[in-house]
Amino acid sequence: xxxxxxxxxxxxxxxxxxxxxxxxxxxxxxxxxxxxxxxxxxxxxxxxxxxxxxxxxxxxxxxxxxxxxxxxxxxxxxxxxxxxxxxxxxxxxxxxxxxxxxxxx
Numbered sequence: 001x002x003x004x005x006x007x008x009x010x011x012x013x014x015x016x017x018x019x020x021x022x023x024x025x026x027x028x029x030x031x032x033x034x035x036x037x038x039x040x041x042x043x044x045x046x047x048x049x050x051x052x053x054x055x056x057x058x059x060x061x062x063x064x065x066x067x068x069x070x071x072x073x074x075x076x077x078x079x080x081x082x083x084x085x086x087x088x089x090x091x092x093x094x095x096x097x098x099x100x101x102x103x104x105x
Contacts, residue, residue: 023048028071028078043089046070046081 021038023046039058040047050057061070063085070081070088083091 023081023083025079025081028080041088041092043085043092046088048072050074 021041022035023038024033024035025048026033034050037049037052038046039049044063046061048059048061050059057074059072059074059079061072061079061081063070067085069083070085072079
């Protein structure tokens with residue numbers, strides 16, 4: 001569990017951030033599933049917000065050693081994103097480039 005908002009590093013062009021992407025997580029010990037908001041998605045980590053509002057919980061998911069899933073711990077519970085690192089890299093690569101606010105003349 002991260003007690004504060006995760007830092008927002010300067011974008012290097014590899015960070016696929018979106019305001020509307022959600023993913024489904026599963027608790028490790030049970031089959032409880034929940035949808036969470038993705039704050040930042042990179043191949044080496046996924047930053048998520050578990051709850052919104054005054055009691056927001058942030059968590060960082062890291063790839064498992066075998067690269068077949070991502071895991072993190074929130075409030076003492078292990079959570080899993082059951083998607084491989086290769087699949088996440090493909091998702092990131094398939095996204096359209098972010099739109100610029102600059103005028104297109």
